[in-house]
Amino acid sequence: MTPNKTNDSDTYSKIDLLWQQFKENRVPEIREKLILFYAPMIRKVVSRMGLHPDGAIDWDDLLNYGIFGLMDAVDRFEPERGITFETFASLRVRGAVLDALRQQDPLGRLARRRVRSAKEAIQQLSAEFGRTPTDQQVAEAIGLTEEQYKQVLQDSSFMILSLDQPTYDNDDGHALNLAETLEDTGAASVMDQVEEEEMRERLSQSLQKLSRREQILLSLYYTEGLTMREVADVMEISQTRVCQIHARAILTLKALMAPPREQTAETVSTRREQLLDDTEPLPQSMEDRLLQPKGRRRPRPAYHWSENPAPTRRLDSG
Numbered sequence: 001m002t003p004n005k006t007n008d009s010d011t012y013s014k015i016d017l018l019w020q021q022f023k024e025n026r027v028p029e030i031r032e033k034l035i036l037f038y039a040p041m042i043r044k045v046v047s048r049m050g051l052h053p054d055g056a057i058d059w060d061d062l063l064n065y066g067i068f069g070l071m072d073a074v075d076r077f078e079p080e081r082g083i084t085f086e087t088f089a090s091l092r093v094r095g096a097v098l099d100a101l102r103q104q105d106p107l108g109r110l111a112r113r114r115v116r117s118a119k120e121a122i123q124q125l126s127a128e129f130g131r132t133p134t135d136q137q138v139a140e141a142i143g144l145t146e147e148q149y150k151q152v153l154q155d156s157s158f159m160i161l162s163l164d165q166p167t168y169d170n171d172d173g174h175a176l177n178l179a180e181t182l183e184d185t186g187a188a189s190v191m192d193q194v195e196e197e198e199m200r201e202r203l204s205q206s207l208q209k210l211s212r213r214e215q216i217l218l219s220l221y222y223t224e225g226l227t228m229r230e231v232a233d234v235m236e237i238s239q240t241r242v243c244q245i246h247a248r249a250i251l252t253l254k255a256l257m258a259p260p261r262e263q264t265a266e267t268v269s270t271r272r273e274q275l276l277d278d279t280e281p282l283p284q285s286m287e288d289r290l291l292q293p294k295g296r297r298r299p300r301p302a303y304h305w306s307e308n309p310a311p312t313r314r315l316d317s318g
Helices: 003-025 028-038 040-047 059-076 085-104 109-129 135-141 146-156 190-208 212-223 228-235 239-257 272-276 284-291
Strands: 166-169 175-177
Touching: 003 028, 028 059, 028 085, 040 059, 040 085, 059 085, 109 135, 109 146, 109 239, 135 146, 146 239, 190 239, 212 228, 212 239, 228 239
Parallel strands: none
Antiparallel strands: 166 175
């Protein structure tokens, strides 16, 4: 037997003895020794969860939550069940980290699950129909009513970011925040330019798959710079309806631009006219007015008294 194998066998023999003593007496000192021995497995379990170190929760905080899971595993472990402690503890550590993430999420587990189901349903129905599915079709696919699906659309656009949030440490050991990691557009590399062009092309193709009403709304809001209220006035619909159409268009774009699962070239390269089958038509007069080539909307010039002076009133003396 090699020295390494001898040392490993001696170590595990000592650990088995510690487990036996801990189950008999529950001594805090033995519990601490067991936690310290199995502590290195926490980083391995958390790293396999696919979490980003620069996410909403700091990486060190995630490891601390994993320690709580390990402590709970030591207290609850029962060797007589025939399962190894590493397997039992990995489940506890993973569960503790997931519980911490759910507590930090303002939407909650149910809302996140519905958003994820809606995104997957849009991808599947788009590949099946060759066009963007309607709200009713997506709602039926995920087992929700149209009112519940409208709430899902609002939840999908919910995001909280802080520019002061620390992300990671650079080579000098200095903690960087999100504001310091923003890309400098004046120093873009060639690879970044290629990726940006590919992203623009994918976005352009995805925009063409939206309904005409969604295209007009996005153009008025993002290109013309109108507010939601102004868009509602132009399109002659309520402001609430504008928010719903905007959220649906954004969620659809996310689904269309996500990596496809099983899509053939025939389903992806569908014609643009197929998108108008189940969409709500615009009034013809308003549609003609919106599609007419016009210049960029300019604000009304400020009034000056010299252009049209107001009549003055003469005061009689005496």
